[in-house]
Amino acid sequence: MTERTGIFAGDDPFALSRxxxxxxxxxxPNDPDAAALATVDRNGMPNVRVVLMRGVEDNGFVFYTNYTSAKGQELEQAGSAAFVIHWKSLRRQIRVRGPVARIDPSQSDAYFNARPVQSRVGAWASRQSTPLQSRETLIAEVERLTETLGDAPPRPEHWGGYRITPLEIEFWADGEFRLHDRFRWTRADRMSGWTIDRLFP
Structure with a gap:
């Protein structure tokens, strides 16, 4: 096994990620769990946007979104995705690739119910990724739904979590003169053991 010490030490990539x-x-300063999530549409055109990775579990990374959004449709169609988290303050990044699937509805419920009420109403009001006539239209819908849904809005069926189960994780740290340190963990499937390689920068 490739020798790894210091910030790269450990035999569990999820523990290392945490x-x-x-x-x-x-x-x-803001959103240390912000990740650039990459997907691809039906025509093979790539797409990327920032999401918040709200959970590093024992075998995957979890984020939440609108299932009917562009990203949701692309995730459902392709069944796989990739993301990168880059921390400028630490000069490090993590890259992940693998299959993606919806998490259990009860887990989505628990996360949704822990959000501020205003954010929960917003999930109902936003038809994410579709054209919006004006911001005033959105605010009016939020106000309408605030009255309709009350203080405990339930999770809408079109909103919930996805889990990316990595088949590849790369840990990267900045090096002097651009001689970076890179370690790539790969496996054939979620039940297989990891192979770890040091990569050229």
């Missing part, structure tokens, strides 16, 4: 995220929480 450790890096915890370190970033102390130094990143």
């Amino acid at each position: 450790r890096w995220l915890e370190e970033a929480e102390k130094s990143e």
